[in-house]
Amino acid sequence: MGKKGERGARDKAAALEEEARNAARKAEQGEEEYQCGGILEQDFAELCARAGFQEIPRVVTRPHGGHPAAALPEESDPPVEPSLLAQIQSKYSYFRPALQVELEHEDPKSAREVFIRGWKVEEKMLSVLAKCLPALSHLQGLHFWKAGLTDLTFASLLALLPTCTNLRGCSPPPPPPPPPPCRTLAVEGNPLPERSFYKLISEDSTLAHLCLRNNEIDDEAAGLMGQALAALRSSHKGLVSINLSCNHITDVGATHLANALRLNRSLLSLSLASNRIGDEGALKLAEVLGPFALTHTEVVERRRLLLEKESQERGRLPQRQPDVKSERPSSHVSNTAIDKLQPAKVTKALNKKKEKELAKKEEKEKALMSMVQAATVAQAKKEEAKQGKKAVPPAEQKPVRGKGTKSGPKDKRVQVQEVEVTEPTETVNPLLEPAEHRDGKVFLPGNQVLLYLNLLRNQITEVGLKAFLAVVEHQISRVPPPGGKGPTGLLRLSLGKNNYPADSKTFARIQELMALRDPLPKAGARPLEEEQAASGT
Structure with missing residues (x-):
């Protein structure tokens, strides 16, 4: 076991050194980072070559909804008898690693599904896929069948998924917006x-x-x-x-x-x-x-949610405004504490003055109200005479806001209800x-x-x-x-x-x-x- 561990450590160190040498070589030659163009066959081959793969898996078009066996092209009979090695290679070419792609239509940029079947995907290959898959704007699904995934490579796959925009639910900008993708992931035999x-x-x-x-x-x-x-x-x-x-x-x-x-x-x-x-x-x-x-825990949670819902509904209800008649002037409220400290004679005199002032204010308010009512009635009669129609009942009239108008408590209550109806409905908790x-x-x-x-x-x-x-x-x-x-x-x-x-x-x-x-x-x-x-x- 110790020899195997040492051998694995040496192999890993050699791989890291090779990657470092490749990075240094690219830096010396001034090689720019490859920009994927959305054609999986070209991008995958170029990225595999830059990553140092000796054998690059083929990219094979898979018919829409077809059997995996139909993904590979048919072998044509060669005009000349091949050698034994060529015969063996052509016979077992089906079992070579291949990246199967299902296209949305004939455009090579419309890769819809990507299938990896029957060959081991390592961390190095996942790093290549992490670069070329996000460039596929039509990608809807990834399928890994007996791909030899481990807990380490599975973690890399989890990091890869959010980078695929269509698997994340993002659509290309309009016009016109495409239908939402299926966002499918299949991990079988792993x-x-x-x-x-x-x-x-x-x-x-x-x-x-x-x-x-x-x-x-x-x-x-x-x-x-x-x-x-x-x-x-x-x-x-x-x-x-x-x-x-x-x-x-x-x-x-x-x-x-x-x-x-x-x-x-x-x-x-x-x-x-x-x-x-x-x-x-x-x-x-x-x-x-x-x-x-429900269990005891679920019952307790249900009660908590009900109380929270009731408090939210109370907060949404409009507060009741006090009537004008019962509202006391600020001067009278502020002087109540002073009245207790003053002598009885002084307080009686002040009370008489305040009563007179209040009476004068009430008379002025009544006069203003009568004038306003008379003006509104006269204006309504003029409008009826012009239009030749009956006045619409107050219950059917629509509220019109002017500069000097104020909405009462009933108007506010109606407005709040309308807003609540137009707001999008949230998902109801099953406990509610x-x-x-x-x-x-x-x-x-x-x-x-x-x-x-x-x-x-x-x-x-x-x-x-x-x-x-x-x-x-x-x-x-x-x-x-x-x-x-x-x-x-x-x-x-x-x-x-x-x-x-x-x-x-x-x-x-x-x-x-x-x-x-x-x-x-x-x-x-x-x-x-x-x-x-x-x-x-």
Whole structure:
């Protein structure tokens, strides 16, 4: 072990020396830093050559939605019989490292998806990708299949993602603005010992679709991901689908993910196919999709949020202004303290003077009010005579602001309500959803945002099927149908290839109910369960 460690240290030191020599050579020759032009084939080849790669992987165009085997060009028969070495090279050229690219259209600058399949990506190669990928303005997805990622290279991949503008959700400047990108990341067949996949669901991440199939994700890794999804204030709000198929998740991991769905209201699709989930995990998942009771911690948090909401609403309400008649002059208020210190005779004289002054002021105010009312009535009559129409009732008149007009408390209240309606609505905390109190507990209606749940090829029996049947029946009776207002609930539920009898009436009933809710039914096609099982998805 000591010799291997020394050998690795020597190799690393030699690599650092070679990079230093290359940097010095570039500085001596005055070579400028390469500016990527957005054509991946040219940029990737040039950056690999400058990084000192002896063998540069090819950049191959992949047909849109095509099979990986169709990505490589067909080999034409040579006119002359090749040598044995040439035959071997042409035979195994398919297995050479290649960077597969799917284009949006024929323009070479429209790289849409980038695929790395079946060859190890090291730190040096990721540094090259970090330079050429941000220049792709149409990039929507990155796919790493059995790329030999480690915890170290995975950290470099995390640093690479924010630099890709379209994966970050940024669009080119108008006109006209393009549609929002898919922001997809697929990391398959790359198990990580430190279980770092939960870092993809951080607050700074803006991925929408995350595929983590065949990564040996266990219950501990699923627990870390569940914590990231359940964190209400720091969870990734843009993540709408997660694929955790073909992993090692059992009932414990399914329970962690079910607890995350209690408060997560952004996830639309969750795939847990080909795992080791039994009835216990199925019951937990079914529980959060229907009405569930809050825990003591959640009840305390709900009360705190309700008090905070009430205080905010009180702060938004306009303050009541006192009436003019009940408002006391500032001089009278300021002299009350002095009156107590003065002799009785002096205070009586002052009070008489103040009463006379107040009476004169009231008379003047009444005279002014009568004059103003008379002027307004006369003006209204003139306008009616000119227009030849009846006066509009005061309730239907629109308030017109002039230089000397002031809005009263009612006008202010109406203005505040209008502003509140026009403001964009914020995401409602799930703990503030309408609750039901029974048996001394607080029940929420459950997660009605999740649209698709895939539990194909697990270990669920008839017990788990009955729990899901109850949930489906409840959602159909309470949740509005597709196209209606509000959450819709499950539209697809995949439970095929589990441990229940082939003639299970419960499974048949679930299939019958879900077929009515499927937004994209296929006429004359096989059921969804059989189709997915046959395709291996």
